[in-house]
Amino acid sequence: MSNTNQEPQSELVVNVTVNGSETREIIPARTLLSEYVRDHLYLTGTHRGCETAKCGACTVLLDGKAVKSCNVLAVQANGKNVTTVEGLDDNGTLSPVQQSFWDNHGMQCGYCTPGFVITSTALLNENPNPTVDEIRFGLAGNICRCTGYTKIIESVQDAAQRINKGA
Amino acid sequence: MSKTQLKSPTQTTSTNTVVGTRVNTKIGRKLVTGTGRFLDDIVLPGMLHARFVRSPHAHARILNIDTTKAMQIPGVELVWTAEDIDPYVLPFSHPENAKHLGFVDEEVLASDRVRYVGDEVAVVLAKDRNTAIEAADAVEVEYEKIPAVIDAESALLDEATIIHPRLSADPDNPINGNLIYAGKTVGGDTKTALSNADVIVEATFTNNKTNPSPLEPHGCIADWNNGDQKLTLWASTQVPHRLPELISTAVVGLNPTNIICKISDVGGGFGAKVGRYSHHVATCVLSMHTGKPVKMFLDRIEEMQAGRGRYDETMNGRLALSKEGKMLALDIDMLQNTGAYANYGAVIAKSSALTCGGPYLIPNQEIRYKLVYTNIMPGTAVRGFGNPQFMYAIEQLIDLAAEELGMDAFDLRLLNVPKLSDLPLRTATRLKLRDMDVYGCLTQLRERIDWDSNRGGRRTKDGKLRGVGMGTVMQRNGNKSAKGADYSGAIVRMDRFGSVTIFSGTSSIGTGTTTGIVQMVSDTLGVSVDRVNIVVGDTDITPEDMGVWGDRSSVFAGTAATMAAKKLREKIIHLAAHLLDIPESNVGMSDDKIFDINKPKNTMSIEDFANLATYGDQTNRPLEFQSGVSLVGEARFETQEGEFMDEDGTGSVSHVYTFSSAAVIVDVDLSTGEIDIVDIAIAEDAGTIINPKLASGQVQGAVIQALGEVLLEGYQYESDGSLMTGTLLDYHLPTVVDMPIVPEDSIIHVETPDPTTSFGQKGLGECATVTIFPAVANAVADATGIRFPTLPLSPSRVLPALIKAGLREL
Numbered sequence: 001m002s003n004t005n006q007e008p009q010s011e012l013v014v015n016v017t018v019n020g021s022e023t024r025e026i027i028p029a030r031t032l033l034s035e036y037v038r039d040h041l042y043l044t045g046t047h048r049g050c051e052t053a054k055c056g057a058c059t060v061l062l063d064g065k066a067v068k069s070c071n072v073l074a075v076q077a078n079g080k081n082v083t084t085v086e087g088l089d090d091n092g093t094l095s096p097v098q099q100s101f102w103d104n105h106g107m108q109c110g111y112c113t114p115g116f117v118i119t120s121t122a123l124l125n126e127n128p129n130p131t132v133d134e135i136r137f138g139l140a141g142n143i144c145r146c147t148g149y150t151k152i153i154e155s156v157q158d159a160a161q162r163i164n165k166g167a
Numbered sequence: 168m169s170k171t172q173l174k175s176p177t178q179t180t181s182t183n184t185v186v187g188t189r190v191n192t193k194i195g196r197k198l199v200t201g202t203g204r205f206l207d208d209i210v211l212p213g214m215l216h217a218r219f220v221r222s223p224h225a226h227a228r229i230l231n232i233d234t235t236k237a238m239q240i241p242g243v244e245l246v247w248t249a250e251d252i253d254p255y256v257l258p259f260s261h262p263e264n265a266k267h268l269g270f271v272d273e274e275v276l277a278s279d280r281v282r283y284v285g286d287e288v289a290v291v292l293a294k295d296r297n298t299a300i301e302a303a304d305a306v307e308v309e310y311e312k313i314p315a316v317i318d319a320e321s322a323l324l325d326e327a328t329i330i331h332p333r334l335s336a337d338p339d340n341p342i343n344g345n346l347i348y349a350g351k352t353v354g355g356d357t358k359t360a361l362s363n364a365d366v367i368v369e370a371t372f373t374n375n376k377t378n379p380s381p382l383e384p385h386g387c388i389a390d391w392n393n394g395d396q397k398l399t400l401w402a403s404t405q406v407p408h409r410l411p412e413l414i415s416t417a418v419v420g421l422n423p424t425n426i427i428c429k430i431s432d433v434g435g436g437f438g439a440k441v442g443r444y445s446h447h448v449a450t451c452v453l454s455m456h457t458g459k460p461v462k463m464f465l466d467r468i469e470e471m472q473a474g475r476g477r478y479d480e481t482m483n484g485r486l487a488l489s490k491e492g493k494m495l496a497l498d499i500d501m502l503q504n505t506g507a508y509a510n511y512g513a514v515i516a517k518s519s520a521l522t523c524g525g526p527y528l529i530p531n532q533e534i535r536y537k538l539v540y541t542n543i544m545p546g547t548a549v550r551g552f553g554n555p556q557f558m559y560a561i562e563q564l565i566d567l568a569a570e571e572l573g574m575d576a577f578d579l580r581l582l583n584v585p586k587l588s589d590l591p592l593r594t595a596t597r598l599k600l601r602d603m604d605v606y607g608c609l610t611q612l613r614e615r616i617d618w619d620s621n622r623g624g625r626r627t628k629d630g631k632l633r634g635v636g637m638g639t640v641m642q643r644n645g646n647k648s649a650k651g652a653d654y655s656g657a658i659v660r661m662d663r664f665g666s667v668t669i670f671s672g673t674s675s676i677g678t679g680t681t682t683g684i685v686q687m688v689s690d691t692l693g694v695s696v697d698r699v700n701i702v703v704g705d706t707d708i709t710p711e712d713m714g715v716w717g718d719r720s721s722v723f724a725g726t727a728a729t730m731a732a733k734k735l736r737e738k739i740i741h742l743a744a745h746l747l748d749i750p751e752s753n754v755g756m757s758d759d760k761i762f763d764i765n766k767p768k769n770t771m772s773i774e775d776f777a778n779l780a781t782y783g784d785q786t787n788r789p790l791e792f793q794s795g796v797s798l799v800g801e802a803r804f805e806t807q808e809g810e811f812m813d814e815d816g817t818g819s820v821s822h823v824y825t826f827s828s829a830a831v832i833v834d835v836d837l838s839t840g841e842i843d844i845v846d847i848a849i850a851e852d853a854g855t856i857i858n859p860k861l862a863s864g865q866v867q868g869a870v871i872q873a874l875g876e877v878l879l880e881g882y883q884y885e886s887d888g889s890l891m892t893g894t895l896l897d898y899h900l901p902t903v904v905d906m907p908i909v910p911e912d913s914i915i916h917v918e919t920p921d922p923t924t925s926f927g928q929k930g931l932g933e934c935a936t937v938t939i940f941p942a943v944a945n946a947v948a949d950a951t952g953i954r955f956p957t958l959p960l961s962p963s964r965v966l967p968a969l970i971k972a973g974l975r976e977l
Binding site for chain 1: 379
């Protein structure tokens with residue numbers, strides 16, 4: 001039964017296309033997008049590092065834009081496309097960004113890695129030839145405690161080259 | 168001491184094809200695809216979620232706890248206070264405090280008073296995490312505030328409020344007022360040396376309280392099985408084989424052998440995940456009580472309040488020298504702001520005091536330390552384990568001494584370090600130094616940073632002041648004295664398809680050690696890295712191991728795995744010699760093949776070999792293998808080099824020490840007080856580098872972690888003990904825009920193999936975290952002429968000093 005009035009609802013139905021598949025769930029209205037993908041869809045690559053939009057470990061693509069999914073309600077993604085880290089590879093072939101992070105050791109413990117890989121993917125979609133400063137600016141919302149960032153910057157530079165060669 | 172070289176029982180002689188190469192991390196594919204399994208990713212059937220109620224006050228009596236409203240929230244299973252949990256638990260502390268100092272000071276839940284903001288007061292158990300959070304907020308606690316004391320000096324004053332009155336009154340332990348413990352490390356006769364010295368420099372330095380902030384918060388899942396009376400604990404821990412023992416000391420009736428610890432992928436540790444915490448104990452008890460799995464996954468605010476971090480310590484030090492520049496005595500009074508509970512305070516003080524003389528041959532050393540209770544977050548092990556604090560002070564004392572003597576600070580250091588040909592030797596604190604090229608590292612460091620052109624301070628063309636500074640460390644690899652033993656076990660197994668699995672008791676927390684271990688085993692067996700897998704941490708299936716901390720895992724777990732692989736190799740060679748019909752001495756193993764080294768065409772693939780050995784015609788095998796071949800090697804590597812500390816606090820506690828040095832060029836902005844890092848060089852002797860890519864990653868990360876601590880980070884408490892830096896933004900964990908690039912060619916590896924480890928490897932992950940502290944401070948002093956006694960060197964501290972010195976320019 002569709003609810004036509006505007007009274008607040010404690011539970012809602014959302015339809016979100018996640019990694020190309022349509023999902024439909026009844027969820028508490030308070031559900032964060034990070035909770036939706038992790039706790040309802042079991043896509044656990046989206047990590048919770050701070051749950052206050054400061055660390056970027058939970059970054060996903062929402063209609064192609066990088067967003068911190070702990071700072072977005074799942075209902076805000078209703079009718080939209082979400083890409084999580086699990087949606088980046090092509091039937092097991094790693095995306096250029098994923099492969100570059102691996103080859104350049106742009107990770108150590110790996111907890112922040114999905115967020116960096118997603119943010120870098122969005123960055124390179126918007127700017128295929130970023131300078132080092134543009135990479136820094138683009139990744140400023142993601143925190144990595146392990147790598148010290150140098151190998152992450154190198155990973156993004158290498159990914160840009162791979163993408164541009166492939167294009 | 169004689170200069171005979173130690174003989175290794177383990178070092179391989181075969182050609183290394185994988186060790187020393189830039190192999191990709193074995194866990195990388197999993198991590199970039201988001202398919203790692205971290206603690207919070209694990210969901211067990213019927214699992215409940217626990218959440219602590221934490222104290223908002225730094226020091227208060229608990230008058231009453233009303234759980235009524237919390238219990239009324241649908242989905243809440245129970246709300247427990249100390250009264251409820253106490254029948255099932257015992258107070259705990261670091262085992263060293265319990266065993267040697269005779270006290271335990273932590274409760275799972277505070278029974279009568281809270282001692283810092285974040286102290287655990289009650290625990291809620293609910294059907295999901297959000298309900299648990301909501302219910303924890305609904306628990307009503309009535310407090311009566313007590314005056315709080317947040318710095319160590321104030322805590323020692325007569326009028327200071329006693330933070331642990333019951334323990335303080337007990338005549339059977341060392342606690343006196345808020346003074347937990349006073350100890351010292353003594354080598355030689357400092358008093359006489361000080362009175363005979365030509366020059367004595369003295370200064371006081373204080374570091375900031377920091378949080379290593381692994382990006383994955385602490386967490387665990389306890390799963391009690393009432394049938395077999397076993398508890399499975401999934402934990403984000405650095406010490407899977409230690410944790411059951413630590414937990415069992417705090418849970419009534421739970422034996423360590425009834426706990427199976429399984430580790431998830433661990434999202435960073437940096438020392439903060441070596442301990443046993445209230446959340447471990449509480450989840451175990453709640454699972455035993457309810458018969459259901461119980462998860463507790465802390466959030467970032469809890470991490471900042473109670474996740475624990477580096478101790479802030481004040482060092483009042485004296486360095487005595489002859490007029491020629493020979494270091495004669497090091498004399499330090501250290502005051503540790505230990506926080507609300509003693510935890511790692513004593514072991515860190517003792518360990519770091521022991522090695523703080525660094526590479527310098529100072530014949531007389533006396534370090535006196537005091538540990539003090541205050542109403543701030545307790546500390547714990549953090550990368551460097553007390554060394555950053557000491558080296559921040561001592562390397563600055565050396566620069567002050569050079570100034571006093573009119574000598575170049577680098578020349579002064581070179582005058583006081585051993586050359587490779589001077590080794591082995593014992594230092595004043597009885598450290599055994601062997602096979603480390605201190606002199607070689609330092610001369611290369613000097614050249615790489617172009618010390619002689621940059622030293623002395625000068626103007627940049629854009630008006631900043633530029634200077635160069637340096638620092639060193641002698642980093643312990645493992646520590647027998649702190650833990651009571653130091654060993655690793657390993658099992659290496661080949662299956663009938665020729666695939667190899669290593670079972671290691673270590674933990675994988677991002678250090679790359681597991682990949683390094685795979686490389687060592689790969690070379691030992693002559694098989695490709697893709698053929699080798701490693702299983703870590705599950706205490707049901709991996710041999711015992713002390714865990715990953717103290718730059719020990721490549722040394723211990725790596726050597727154990729190599730030894731186990733060699734035993735497997737011996738079996739393979741014995742059988743292969745028969746199959747190839749050649750003497751054992753002629754059997755070669757490489758490139759996934761087994762062959763006659765004289766007739767390489769007489770060969771078989773590792774798959775064919777494994778199949779023949781396990782499934783093939785038994786009569787083809789030597790007689791003793793016809794009843795079955797177990798393609799398994801196992802070994803345990805236990806340090807024979809490490810010693811226990813004696814009553815003077817001296818002794819060579821570690822298996823081996825890594826020498827590391829760093830130099831930094833800084834520009835100081837005279838209008839803003841900001842410090843730019845212009846260039847960095849690292850020179851260290853970590854022995855054989857197993858994987859240059861992963862090793863450089865460790866060093867780069869260590870440098871930036873240290874720069875964060877030196878330039879940006881730091882806990883700030885109000886005078887009443889309220890935490891002002893409770894979020895990552897307020898605390899200022901460095902982001903990519905805050906930090907310089909550290910290219911791999913900044914790092915010089917001087918590789919003097921250690922003769923006792925399987926490939927000559929030593930530890931390296933912690934070193935650069937230490938050396939950067941003094942290097943930056945010395946560089947800033949070189950640039951500005953100003954010594955900053957207190958960290959961090961943030962603009963809020965630098966700018967007023969520039970103004971005071973008349974250096975401010977707009």
